[in-house]
Amino acid sequence: MTLLDDFIGWYFKENPLRAALLGADGYDHTLGDFTEAAFTARERAAERWLERLSAERAPGETVDDEIDRELVLSHLRGSVASARWPEWRRDPAPYVNGIFAALFTPFQQRLKPEAELVESAVARLAEVPAVLAACRANLDPDLAADLLIARGLGQARTARRFLTETVPGLVADPVLRARLAAAAEPAAAAFDDFVVFLSGFTAGGTWRMGEELYSTLLREREMLGYGAAELHEKGRRAWDEIDARMREVAPRVGSGEWGENWRAAMESLMDDHPETLEDMRAEYEAETLRARDFVRDRGLVTFPEGEECQVLPSPEFQRPILAVASYLAPPPLSASRSGVFYVPFTPEDFTPEQVRQRLRTNCRAQMPSIAVHEAYPGHHWHLGWMAGNPRKARKIFRTPYFTEGWALYVEGMLHEQGYFDTPATELAHLDCRIFRAARMVVDTALHCGDMTIEEAETFMATKASLSPGTAKGEVNRYCAWPTQAPSYLTGALEIRRIRDDYAGDLRKFHDQIAGNGGLPLGLARRTVIPG
Structure with missing residues (x-):
């Protein structure tokens, strides 16, 4: 056993839900310890692991060993820095999201017999009241922000139906279904009380991370070599460049009446959209298959054996907080290569006009870009392919600056290959890209105190083709998830820069850099360009 193996063993023990979702055996009957004592103990232990792994090198360490160690160190540096901004004291999300994922994902992925899945779910349901009690004890009114509490409240309100109807509804056997529904009732009652608690919770903190910590995370966790101010300026420059390209394409759309x-x-393109949410799902499914055929026919990547991408409605518990498409990967420590492209359905309480706006922001011209991003050769291909890497650390730790960067990079690469073959789809492809440039600008400005929420919503609704409702949902997400939104275009630009320096064919480059996981980009470069 190496020190890195020891660390992974500790990491799984302290994060059993994460271990189970990764596909590790033996962790699927518990949600883990969410008490204050457990969180603080993990924070102190992370500091010690960072010190040990920084100081100790295994005898005969190879280049791959060094990359693994640097990957884990980047994770630990991020964890230690983030302890200054303790999410578990500020936000219900770590508790609520953990519960929902633990109970829904195993039934979605179906890696074990149904009876075993039900046994695990029953065991986890029994722990739900304790997890919610820990959240109530841990949330600090002086640190928590109203916006984060409101997001948690929106999710918590979906819990009763989710636990007592949605999850049992995934079970085919009537006896097992009834057992699961009965076990869900105490958990649902705990959520009912939790809704009352959050409804009356007075939060006096801020969601703004601040430039110092934001920049620290960019440099030490993401290994980018620059901070928030430079990232902000990169976003503004990128927006200007893409804007110029879009003004060249726009006159070719329709009869050219829009000029530049x-x-x-x-x-005008957004008015051509599916009629219903289910129509949207069906059309995304067709577009996903078209993208797969295109990529295979041109030999742009090597496909993993047995891969499959389902196209399904987004889970109910995601709908109040996520307004865009998303992807659920196969557990990388399992043999499964079956993933799910979630189409962004709306919450049940949305008005017909709100539903229409969601359909408009998933118009037919945009669907090719989104299907490429989420499925082929974006997230689905990448995360299925990297699961074949034999190095365990690279299956466990990854950064969105690579994974989201990869998905946007391949949108651009397929544009080069001629996939977006009409002015409408080309303009929509560029719109998806300028949207990510706007995210770079807005996320940094929000968390460094240079932009209000209202200004950010206006920016996203006017500098990208988002409806006001979708822009509001997007900005709400940025406030709750600092540094994630800029990862898309930042990573895409960095991966393209690495490709420009690479000597070899396109397929080999894609297989090699993506097959090494979701590394911080400085490390990713070392997997394809030695020295």
């Missing part, structure tokens, strides 16, 4: 006004051209 790409925003007006995109507004």
Whole structure:
């Protein structure tokens, strides 16, 4: 056993839910310890692991060993820095999201017999009241922000139906279904009380991370070599460059009546959308298959054996907080290569106009870019392919600056290959890209105190083709998840820069850099360009 193996063993023991979702055996009957004592003990232990792994090198360490160790160190540096901004004291999300994922994902992935899945779910349901009690004890009114509490409340309100109807509804056997529904009732009652608690919770803190910690995470966790101010300026420059390209394409859309006004051209394209949410899902499914065929026919990547991508409605518990498409990967420590592209359905209480706006922001011109991003050769291909890497650390630890960067990079690569073959789909592809540039600008400005929520919503609704409702949902997400939103275009630009320096064919580059996981980009470069 190496020191790195020891660390992974500790990490799984302290994070059993994460271990189970990764596909590790023996961790699927508990949610873990969410008490204050457990969180603080993990924070202190992370400091000690960082010190040990920084100081000790295994005899005969190879280049791959060094990359693994640097990957884990980047994770630990991020954890230690983030302890200054303790999410578990500020936000219900670590508790609520953990519960929902633990109970829903195993039934979605179906890696074990149904009876075993039910046994695990029953054991976890029994722990739900204790997890919610820990959340109530841990949330600090002086640190928590109203916006984060409101997001948690929106999710918590979906819990009773989710636990007592949705999850049992995934079970085919009537006896097992009844057992699961009965076990869910005490957990649902605990959520009912939790809704009352959050409804009356007075929060006096801020969601703004601040420039110092934001920049620290960019440099030490993401290994980017620059901070928030430079990232902000990169976003502004990228926006200007993409804006110029879109003004060139816009006159070719329709009969050209929009001239260089790409925003007006995109507004017209958004009127061509599926009629219903289910129609949207079906059309995304067809587009996903088209993207797969295109990528395979051109030999752009090597496909993993047995891969499959389902296209399904987004889970109910995600709908109040996520307004865009998402992806559920196969557990990388398992043999499964079956993933799920979730189409962004709306909450049940949305008005017909709100549903229409969601459909408009998933118009037919945009669907090719989104299917490429989420499925082929974006998240689904990448995360299935990297699961074949024999190095365990690379299956466990990854950064969105690579994974989301990869998905946006391949959108651009397929544009080069001619996939977006009409002015409408080309403009929509560029719109998806300028949207990510706007995220770089807005996320940094929000968390460094340079932009209000209202200004950010206006920016996203006018500098990208988002409806006001979708822009509101997007900005709400940025406030709750600092540093994630800029990862898309930042990573795409860095991966393209690495490719420009690479000597070899395109397929080999894609297989090699993506097959090494979701590394911080400085490490990713070392997997394809030695020295």
